[in-house]
Amino acid sequence: MIFGIPLQAFLGQLLIGLINGSFYALLSLGLAIIFGLLRVINFAHGAQYMLGAFMAWLLLSHFGIGYWPALILAPLLVGLIGAVVERTMLRRLYTLDPLYGLLFTFGLALTIEGTFRYLYGASGQPYATPALLMGGANLGFMFLPIYRGWVIVFSLVICLGTWLMIEKTKLGSYLRAATENPVLVQSFGINVPFLLTLTYGLGAALAAIAGVLAAPIYQVSPLMGSNIIIVVFAVVVVGGMGSIMGAIVTGYLLGIAEGLTKVFYPEASNIVIFVIMAIVLLLRPAGLFGRDA
Amino acid sequence: MTLTLELAKQKERSPAIVQTVFLGVGLACLLLAPLFFYPVFLMKILCFALFACAFNLLLGYTGLLSFGHAAFFGGAAYFTAHAVKEWGVPPELGILVGVFGAALLGTVVGFFAIRRQGIYFAMITLALAQMFYFFCLQAGFTRGEDGIQSVPRGHLLGFIDLSQPTNMYYFVLAVFVIGIAMIWRIINSPFGMILKSIRENETRAISLGYSVRNYKLAAFVMSASLTGLAGGLKALVFQFATLTDVSWQMSGEVILMTLLGGIGTLIGPLFGAGLVVTLQNYLATSEFPVTIITGIVFMVCVLLFRRGIVGEFYNSRLGRRLGFEHRHKH
Numbered sequence: 001m002i003f004g005i006p007l008q009a010f011l012g013q014l015l016i017g018l019i020n021g022s023f024y025a026l027l028s029l030g031l032a033i034i035f036g037l038l039r040v041i042n043f044a045h046g047a048q049y050m051l052g053a054f055m056a057w058l059l060l061s062h063f064g065i066g067y068w069p070a071l072i073l074a075p076l077l078v079g080l081i082g083a084v085v086e087r088t089m090l091r092r093l094y095t096l097d098p099l100y101g102l103l104f105t106f107g108l109a110l111t112i113e114g115t116f117r118y119l120y121g122a123s124g125q126p127y128a129t130p131a132l133l134m135g136g137a138n139l140g141f142m143f144l145p146i147y148r149g150w151v152i153v154f155s156l157v158i159c160l161g162t163w164l165m166i167e168k169t170k171l172g173s174y175l176r177a178a179t180e181n182p183v184l185v186q187s188f189g190i191n192v193p194f195l196l197t198l199t200y201g202l203g204a205a206l207a208a209i210a211g212v213l214a215a216p217i218y219q220v221s222p223l224m225g226s227n228i229i230i231v232v233f234a235v236v237v238v239g240g241m242g243s244i245m246g247a248i249v250t251g252y253l254l255g256i257a258e259g260l261t262k263v264f265y266p267e268a269s270n271i272v273i274f275v276i277m278a279i280v281l282l283l284r285p286a287g288l289f290g291r292d293a
Numbered sequence: 294m295t296l297t298l299e300l301a302k303q304k305e306r307s308p309a310i311v312q313t314v315f316l317g318v319g320l321a322c323l324l325l326a327p328l329f330f331y332p333v334f335l336m337k338i339l340c341f342a343l344f345a346c347a348f349n350l351l352l353g354y355t356g357l358l359s360f361g362h363a364a365f366f367g368g369a370a371y372f373t374a375h376a377v378k379e380w381g382v383p384p385e386l387g388i389l390v391g392v393f394g395a396a397l398l399g400t401v402v403g404f405f406a407i408r409r410q411g412i413y414f415a416m417i418t419l420a421l422a423q424m425f426y427f428f429c430l431q432a433g434f435t436r437g438e439d440g441i442q443s444v445p446r447g448h449l450l451g452f453i454d455l456s457q458p459t460n461m462y463y464f465v466l467a468v469f470v471i472g473i474a475m476i477w478r479i480i481n482s483p484f485g486m487i488l489k490s491i492r493e494n495e496t497r498a499i500s501l502g503y504s505v506r507n508y509k510l511a512a513f514v515m516s517a518s519l520t521g522l523a524g525g526l527k528a529l530v531f532q533f534a535t536l537t538d539v540s541w542q543m544s545g546e547v548i549l550m551t552l553l554g555g556i557g558t559l560i561g562p563l564f565g566a567g568l569v570v571t572l573q574n575y576l577a578t579s580e581f582p583v584t585i586i587t588g589i590v591f592m593v594c595v596l597l598f599r600r601g602i603v604g605e606f607y608n609s610r611l612g613r614r615l616g617f618e619h620r621h622k623h
Contacts (some may be wrong), residue, residue: 098411098593099358099411103595106545110545110584110588110591111589113584113588114586115585226541230423231420233416234420236414237417240299257376267431270427274423277420278421281405282408285408
């Protein structure tokens with residue numbers, strides 16, 4: 001018993017919080033990467049997350065391609081679509097007020113979601129858990145469905161991998177340099193426009209990975225993205241988009257906070273992240289890890 | 294050089310007359326419109342037009358993009374509907390309750406949102422509005438998914454029966470004109486000039502000694518209150534208030550109306566609202582979802598058409614010759 005709550009329920013909600021946190025972390029990581037270089041808040045991030053889940057579902061139902069190939073194929077496809085969107089349209093907005101980027105991607109999100117709603121209806125489609133990850137493990141103090149454990153581990157690996165890629169590799173150093181001063185980086189002979197396309201594609205692919213991971217847990221529905229994106233925006237405001245690690249850590253922390261609120265005060269569980277955002281704005285307007293005021 | 298001088302002179306002379314003519318024709322159209330169109334359709338346009346104009350006070354004249362104006366619109370609709378239906382207050386008082394409620398909400402949201410700028414401002418307003426949405430979903434007085442239904446329109450000042458569509462239309466038109474006049478007064482006052490200076494260069498406005506935060510908050514509350522006026526009016530027109538009006542999609546819709554009509558133009562949002570409402574009515578009977586069209590129009594507007602309809606007109610050769618100038622940056 002913890003504060004009069006059975007340990008079982010407490011740990012169960014903690015687990016759910018950690019899973020939600022995994023999605024928040026993956027999504028806010030992608031948002032932060034895109035914003036860092038492109039100065040665009042990618043409102044279509046939720047739609048790309050939904051697209052990832054739908055790709056997995058479509059691959060399975062139309063081509064019989066299972067979860068494991070989909071985990072690679074779906075992000076690739078979504079990343080490619082993202083790159084095309086960046087090349088053909090988003091690119092024209094870089095010289096303008098960043099608000100136009102937000103508005104454009106908002107329109108993009110509406111179009112994608114509207115299309116899928118038109119084609120597949122608003123109700124969700126079930127996606128089976130892969131056979132390898134079926135069942136659960138009894139940890140003694142609680143029952144852990146293996147797939148949920150996998151989501152937590154895999155998202156951690158992806159987050160840390162992306163962080164390492166940006167902090168430790170040559171490509172990452174180009175990305176960081178272009179974030180600081182694109183003109184200078186360009187003058188060193190590095191193809192910055194290509195870097196921007198790559199970044200947007202990468203961000204979209206990260207969202208799609210989250211989508212594929214989410215498919216067996218939640219239903220695959222056209223609206224799954226718009227429900228989560230607003231929460232992720234709040235996460236991003238709390239974390240501040242200055243640091244990649246900040247985005248990841250904030251994602252997990254707020255997911256856990258949400259899970260714990262479900263234990264202690266369920267009525268507030270869907271607003272707790274917004275409340276935390278308001279408190280952070282009062283105490284530290286730049287965000288927990290933010291550099292820009 | 295001489296040409297510019299000549300143009301400048303022209304500008305000094307003509308706009309007053311031209312604008313008066315345009316204003317007169319526009320008003321006449323609005324007065325005669327119920328003879329040709331279905332009144333509820335017109336009233337819907339006027340409500341949304343006022344909403345979009347109020348929103349534009351913030352986006353177009355202060356440079357703040359709020360992604361949460363649905364909270365004030367839908368919130369006021371709930372407050373007005375509740376006051377009229379449950380407390381039995383007359384319609385004019387009911388609308389005031391809506392306006393006051395929206396102003397209060399605007400103060401709270403604005404207080405938090407102005408702590409950050411630009412893109413963060415948009416995200417904060419969106420998040421806080423979503424929080425209000427969840428509140429409306431769970432609060433008792435909003436009746437959850439059902440919304441507040443069959444709100445009586447009542448009698449204006451005790452003797453004008455608003456259940457008559459014509460009476461209601463002219464009441465809505467009067468409120469609309471008063472609302473637009475207030476916005477016009479605000480943007481043409483010294484206060485409005487300072488708002489524009491914040492839009493153009495916030496740092497310089499600060500260095501000139503203006504307490505930019507207070508001005509932003511004031512603009513936010515004014516915009517929220519006028520949005521509340523539109524929302525309360527809408528609750529009376531349609532006689533219900535539901536979750537749709539507080540949802541983030543509604544916040545997106547008003548942005549689209551403003552963008553389509555012309556950010557930073559006084560009457561642009563009126564055209565934007567007219568177009569969007571007409572489109573929605575047109576598509577309402579078909580199976581094709583409005584969101585796809587809305588999304589595409591959004592993208593096209595942002596990519597190719599950032600001045601909007603009225604902005605493009607002001608910038609066209611004809612518009613310039615008529616002496617309109619449109620100084621908003623794009």
